[in-house]
Amino acid sequence: MLSEFDLIAKYFTRPTPNATLGVGDDCALLTPTPGTQIAISSDMLVSGTHFFANAEPKLLGHKSLAVNLSDLAAMGAKPVAFTLALSLPKPDEPWLAAFADGLLSLADLYGCELIGGDTTRGPLNICITVFGEIPAGKALRRDAAKVGDDIWVSGALGEARLGLAGMRNELALDAATLSAAVMRLHQPMPRVALGIALRSVANAAIDVSDGLVGDLGHILARSGVGATLNVDALPVGPMLSEQPQEVRRRFALSGGDDYELCFTAPPSMRAAVLNAGNETGKAVTRVGTIEATHGLRLTDAGGVPLELHATSFDHFVAA
Ligand SMILES: [Mg+2]
Numbered sequence: 001m002l003s004e005f006d007l008i009a010k011y012f013t014r015p016t017p018n019a020t021l022g023v024g025d026d027c028a029l030l031t032p033t034p035g036t037q038i039a040i041s042s043d044m045l046v047s048g049t050h051f052f053a054n055a056e057p058k059l060l061g062h063k064s065l066a067v068n069l070s071d072l073a074a075m076g077a078k079p080v081a082f083t084l085a086l087s088l089p090k091p092d093e094p095w096l097a098a099f100a101d102g103l104l105s106l107a108d109l110y111g112c113e114l115i116g117g118d119t120t121r122g123p124l125n126i127c128i129t130v131f132g133e134i135p136a137g138k139a140l141r142r143d144a145a146k147v148g149d150d151i152w153v154s155g156a157l158g159e160a161r162l163g164l165a166g167m168r169n170e171l172a173l174d175a176a177t178l179s180a181a182v183m184r185l186h187q188p189m190p191r192v193a194l195g196i197a198l199r200s201v202a203n204a205a206i207d208v209s210d211g212l213v214g215d216l217g218h219i220l221a222r223s224g225v226g227a228t229l230n231v232d233a234l235p236v237g238p239m240l241s242e243q244p245q246e247v248r249r250r251f252a253l254s255g256g257d258d259y260e261l262c263f264t265a266p267p268s269m270r271a272a273v274l275n276a277g278n279e280t281g282k283a284v285t286r287v288g289t290i291e292a293t294h295g296l297r298l299t300d301a302g303g304v305p306l307e308l309h310a311t312s313f314d315h316f317v318a319a
Pocket residue numbers: 070071074206207209
């Protein structure tokens with residue numbers, strides 16, 4: 001006899017034309033395209049730590065997969081498939097239908113098949129593992145930044161943090177700005193096409209999930225280099241540009257939840273980087289330089305050093 005949680009699995013059971021074997025056996029089977037490597041990443045989203053317990057389920061479904069696809073984007077990988085492990089306090093069918101809608105709509109956009117997973121009773125907890133393909137040796141790794149590389153950022157930074165500030169009444173935002181910024185927080189779009197376009201262009205890359213300072217810090221640490229960042233060059237977009245300089249700089253540097261790409265490339269690749277941005281419809285902005293030092297130096301547009309005490313984003317906990 002099927003349990004209620006077996007029945008729930010039906011919300012997530014779909015055709016898997018690309019997988020060699022999809023849902024229904026002990027394991028799914030994937031056959032890698034010859035000459036490719038498989039990129040694998042897992043992210044767990046926990047109620048009260050990564051999202052509020054009353055989060056809109058459709059948006060939560062979207063974001064749960066988006067943050068995983070963003071990790072594939074950061075490596076230059078093409079999404080292929082994912083698994084979902086879900087624990088739920090109770091089998092709430094309207095919630096599940098909306099969650100599945102948000103999750104699977106984004107999956108369809110990238111041809112990323114749900115090939116397996118598990119559901120069980122427990123505190124709301126969403127764990128997704130994604131699988132992507134990259135031509136062998138072409139992955140954009142954190143440890144490959146070179147001294148002299150330019151540092152680039154895609155899109156605009158700090159808008160998700162602006163949405164959080166509006167939700168928490170830290171800042172008074174007009175209704176249109178609030179709703180647009182909150183959508184940036186709840187419905188990030190992974191920069192998959194840009195990551196793929198940067199495969200033979202960039203040296204190192206990471207997705208900006210915890211704030212630029214912290215995430216760029218991972219590239220610097222893994223590559224054994226330092227950097228100078230021109231804080232006034234950071235792309236902030238029209239919503240954040242209306243805020244005071246202190247807010248603008250702080251949110252762009254350490255806001256978190258941007259899901260843009262930060263990457264490094266040699267100056268000889270500037271035209272190729274701009275071309276990758278144009279071809280994929282994403283703005284790319286040069287914001288700094290990799291140096292033979294340690295740690296991160298921040299300056300203003302005139303090269304004057306700044307002390308901002310910017311730290312990496314702390315995942316918020318619902319009050
Ligand atoms: Mg990441």
